[in-house]
Amino acid sequence: MDRIDRELLALLLRDGRATYQELGRQVRLSANTVADRVRRLGATGVIRGYRAELNLEAFGRGMEMISDIRLAEGVDRTAFEAQLRDVPQVISAMRLTGDYDYQLRMSCTDAREFEAVIDRLKAELGVRQLRSRLVLHEVSLGLDRILET
Incomplete structure (x- = not known):
């Protein structure tokens, strides 16, 4: 896991619904590259899932x-x-x-x-x-x- 993976994780923790395009703009990578990284983080178990936070x-x-x-x-x-x-x-x-x-x-x-x-x-x-x-x-x-x- 490198610096960009950590940045992506921090962004996803703030907004788990962010699009790959939005994430890519913030880390200066293409949406496809971001998608590959996020999928890999999921496949290796770093990201366990996404959920709604209820009031x-x-x-x-x-x-x-x-x-x-x-x-x-x-x-x-x-x-x-x-x-x-x-x-x-x-x-x-x-x-x-x-x-x-x-x-x-x-x-x-x-x-x-x-x-x-x-x-x-x-x-x-x-x-x-x-x-x-x-x-x-x-x-x-x-x-x-x-x-x-």
């Missing part, structure tokens, strides 16, 4: 929480992760080292819905302990920063 408030889900959880003894992690897919309020889950097993990012309509999710996690998914914090706001630093290293 959760537009869906009435403006209350976001970060929850650290411990699973009860004997809970199968693979089964737990599969069951999380059936909890629509859970946006992401990360398995952790340290005192807690997972960190969940959740989005709810209000405190009542959040309480219901907590109850479900404990009753159905084997969560033993949960520590949650309300997200006040997020500072997006951008993945393009890693391209500078």
Whole structure:
């Protein structure tokens, strides 16, 4: 991966819908050359995909929480992760080292819905302990920063 690949990645992180022609103008290459480079970055797994970023408030889900959880003894992690897919309020889950097993990012309509999710996690998914914090706001630093290293 060279400097131009890194520039292309930074541009795509800012606007994943940019055309090859637009990208080419910014890195001073032809659209065909840019297309070849982007395809190669995809084929080698550097680019894993493209997605839309949703505004959760537009869906009435403006209350976001970060929850650290411990699973009860004997809970199968693979089964737990599969069951999380059936909890629509859970946006992401990360398995952790340290005192807690997972960190969940959740989005709810209000405190009542959040309480219901907590109850479900404990009753159905084997969560033993949960520590949650309300997200006040997020500072997006951008993945393009890693391209500078």
